[in-house]
Amino acid sequence: MMSMTESTNNGDTQPVARLKMEGISKSFGGVAALREVDFELREGEVHGLVGENGAGKSTMMKIIAGVHTGYTGRMLLDGKQVHFHSARDALDAGIGMVHQELSIVPDLSVAENVYLGKQPTRNGVVDWKAMREGAKRQLEMLGINVDPRATMGSLPIGLQQLIELARVIYSGARIIILDEPTSALSPPEVRRLFEVLRGVRASGRSIVFISHFLDDILEISDTVTIFRNGKRVATQPVPAIDKSWVIEQMIGLGHEDLEESYTGAIALDSKPAAPIVLATRDLASGRAFTDVSLEVRAGEVLGIYGFMGCGQLELARALFGKVKPDAGGLVIEGKPVRFKNTAQARRAGIAFVPESRRSMLFYHEPVYKNVSISSLGRISRLWLKPAVERGIAETQVKALNIKPAKVKALLGGLSGGNQQKVALAKWLAYPTKVLVLSEPTRGMDVGAKDDVVKIVRGLRDQGMAVVVVSAEPETVLSLADRIVVMKKGRIVKEFASETISKDRLLEAA
Amino acid sequence: MNTQTLPAAGNVRFRNFLRSQMRNIAPFVTLIALVVFFAVASPSFLTVDNLGNILTTMSVTGIMAVGLTFVILCAEIDLSFAAIANATGIAVAYFTAQEAYVNVANVPLSGGMAIVLALIGCLVLGFVNAIGMTKVGIPSFIMTLAMMQIGAGICALLVRGQILYAVPPQVSYLGTESIGGVPVIVLVLALFLLVGHLVLTYTRFGRYVYMVGGNREAAEFSGVNVKLILGAVMVISAFCAGTSGMLGVAYFGSAQQDEFNGFLLDAISAVVVGGTSLFGGRGGIGNTIIGLCVLGVLNNGLDHVQIDSFLKILIRGLILLIALIINVYAQNLRAQQIQSTE
Known part of the structure; x- marks a missing residue:
């Protein structure tokens, strides 16, 4: 009751507090995710929100957006205490969230996605x-x-994201929460997003912007809040x-060297x-990529860089037999395959x-089964050898510093970063010739x-050939020994020695 | 502080355990409840003779359910296994010398030959299912719906509305004889359940089945030959159905059109009531055993109590509905748990 008067008293000097969270605590299965925040x-x-994985920022936002309903503490919207029981509740109160995993319907048209759940009707039929x-x-x-009749799934991810943002804005949300909106966007798309957000801000709406990209956070935010543990x-x-x-x-003192800006020469x-080790010859697949010829060498990390939708993700799948090329072929150690x-x-x-971790991991299964799945044929012919599997998993868990270091723990209980390491660990039990990382x-x-x-x-130094495919320049620059740049499905530039x-790099793309 | 938080933490852990084991606990509790109910309601229910009856009558369903468990664990469905069972049962009788009064132009062969031909037949039907699904890309629901018709068509062509009675002596032995008071068909069921369990739990193939059902995309990105696994489970399902069909024909004493239609829903019910997830990746032969017992006890028990026989069908439907609700509910609990730990 006190806080109601408090929060409105500040109104003369500063913008009014639209949303106030007081003493919020939330725990999952006995593990505290938020403590008195x-x-x-x-x-x-x-409002920019930063913090390492597992720092609690997403949990906080999911409470605000009505996704997590059980918590302690008070939530005040425009000075009135509220408690949402569903995301629907939050949306009705004017709070919309664009999740990292987009909630679009890829098979419907752009227009249908924008009006999802509230199509305009005339005489009872959709208009x-x-x-x-x-x-x-x-x-x-x-x-x-964009053509509103285009199928959503056929558009680049960046565009899909902007369309989903549009949907949330036009649903009447006054508070818009964006979770990692820029991670899949190219620089021009980011600029466009920021222009849009500035316009939204000017209309008096509030935006929460969660991101790992500190440059983006600092460019767009008025205020930054940092979460840790x-x-x-x-x-x-x-x-x-x-x-x-x-x-x-974010991480405490003494870690400044972790984040390199890569603006200097590398x-x-x-x-x-x-x-x-591996070469492609005039590889082509539909509209995704054409005439791709590249060579992957032992003990070298090849970086393939391109904006989203430039064909590099499909190329990586083609190297692994997931996408079948229409033309051209692969050559492994001189032999066409x-x-x-x-x-x-x-x-x-x-x-x-x-x-995407989701397409690599088995959340219901223990860590060791996730690690062993790719090398099961080398561990056993017919009968499984769980003890051997667990031994291999334990070695990998130690080598990659995966936490918790319990190979029987269910994978779903690990944090995102540790899950990502498990996805990598499954290929390291036995040496592979080429490691393709998307x-x-x-x-x-x-960290x-x-x-x-x-x-x-470490793998490269052991002589493994590594391919790193990314739309983030930092990723490629921090890892690659040689870089090819893809643009609209073709290799346009190579940087070596x-x-x-x-x-x-951005210029070349 | 400590004395207060410790039991609370233990409570949470216990609740989490209950939640995660929901799909295993619920069918078991259902089974116990049904047994207790029928034992109290009817003095003739809980007797050795009757328990033997229950086991024998669920044998045909059970052998089919073993193969179906593989399919459902892969998050696919087989609607054709009852028709394949029927076709295989008719085929084995078709290749056996019949009594003079049987009015079917059949092809009598030696017993061994008849069995081999019938088994090859059911494997081919399973293989066609596999090809349709993995090479052509037809969803299993539609593909096996078509195969259901094809199986019925084969039955119709072979018997042309007549009834066959004789089966090879080997089949007759497995379907009708007893060893030391235990019907051989029950032993065959036990063997299928055992082998099914061993394959699913202790072999590489079994692990792949669970992984393909748990997350098909992840299995593919882990270098598992997903189509091979999906094809294999369809052939396994057809093989179990074929065996079940042959023994069933011996057990019932006749081979005719539409003989196994009721087994389609019974076997699916048994697998699902037992708690194997329709979304794949969770469950197993243990669950199928419980599901078979629930169904067997229910079917048998309803005959022992004074109840309108027309009401029985409705009761069975309701029990299946409740099992489906628990199945989906357990899946959601699970998903919530995974999500909340992110």
Whole structure:
């Protein structure tokens, strides 16, 4: 009751607190995710939220968005105490969230997605014309020029994200929570998103912006809040802080060297004399990519960089036999091969980690079964040998510093970063010839990214050929010894044995 | 502080355990409840003779359910196994010399030959299911729906509305004889359950079945030949159905059109009531055994109590509905648990 008067008293000098969270605690199965956290969101501000994986920022936002309903503490919306029982409740109260995993319907049209669940009707029938025109108008206001009849799934991820954002905005949300909105976007798309967000802010709405990209956070936010270990450690207005201060708050002192900016020159340690392990010859697949010829060498990390939708993800799948090429072929150690399925690629010594953990891991199964699945054929012929599997898993868990170090623990109970390491571990029990990693550090905090860099370099130094495919320049720059750039399905540039910087890489794409 | 938090933490753990074991506990509790209910309601229910009856009558269903368990664990469905069982049972009788009064132009062969031909027949039908699903890409529901018709069509062509009686002596032995008071068909069921359990739990193939059902995409990205596994489970299902069909024909004493139609729903019910997830990846032969017992006790018990025989069908439907609700509910609990630990 006191807080009601308190929060409105500030109104004369500063924007009003639209949302106030007081003493929020939340635990999952006895593990505290949030401990006595206060949080305040003002009217017409962009509030950046940063913290390592598992720091509690997503949990906090899911409480606000009505996804998590059991918690202790008070939530005040416009000074009135509220408690949401579902995401629907939150949406009705004007709080919308765009999750990292988009909730679009890929088989429906753009217009249908924009109007999902509230199609305009005339005489009880869906008014398609009004829907198409309305969707087009709304999207154009956000600077998105797209045919409303296009199928959602056929559009680039960046565009899908903006369309989902449009849906949340036009659903009447006054508080919009964006979880990692820029991780799949190319720089021009990010700029467009920021223009849109500034417009939204100007209309008096409040935005929460969760991201690992500190440059993005600092560019768009008015205020930044930092979470660490389930607690809020700092909240500061943006002009007063810089990147190194934020990193310091996120992970404690003395870790500034973890985050390199890659704006300076980086020397590529290419090995042109090393033997070629895998090569592609004029590889092509539908509209995804054409005429791709590249060579992967032993003991070298090949980075393939391109904006989202430039064909690099499909190319990585083609190397693993998941996508069948229409033309061209693969050559492994001089022998042409043609993979009918992923099992053949695995037997030929190719390993692949896709960009999404969900498509790589078995959440209901213990860690050791996740680790052993890819090498089961080498561990046993007919009868399983669980003791051997667990032994192998224990070695990998130690080597990759996976926590908790219990191989019988269910995978679903691990944090995101540790799950990602398990996805990698399954290929390391037995040496593979070529390791293809698609977006190996997406959504990871700086500490976990550093672990991945160390692991990949270690494998390279043992003579493994590694391919890293990414739309994040930092990922490629931090890992690769040689970089090819893909643009609209073709290789447009190769950087080898020279120095390179982020802006040169972006320029080439 | 400590004395207060410790029991609370233990409580949470116990609750989590109960939640995660829901799909195993619920069918077991159902079974116990049904047994207790019928034991109290009817003095003739809980006798050695009657328990033997229950076991024998669930044998034909049980052998089919073993193969079906593999299919459902892969998150697929087989609607054709009852028709395949029927076709195989008719085929084995078709290749056996019949009495003079049987009016079917059949092809009498030696007993061994008849059995081999019938088994090859059911394997071919399973293989066609596998090809349709994995090479052509037809969803299992539709593919096996078509196969159900094809199986019925084969039956119709072979018997042309007549009834066959004689089966090879080997089949007759397995389907009708007893060893030391135990019907051989029950022993065959036990053997199928045992082998099924061993394959699913202790072999590499079994692990692949669970993984393909648990997350098909992840299995593929782990280098598992998903199509091979899916094809194999369809052939296994057809093989179990074929065996069951041959023994069933011997057990019932006749081979005719539409003989096994009722077994389609019975076997699916047994697998699902037992707690094997329709979404794949969870459950197993242990669950199928419980499911078979629930169904067997229910079917048998309803005959022992004074109840409108027309009401029995409705009661069975309701029990299946409750099992489905628990199945889906357990799946959601599980998903919540996984999500909440993220």
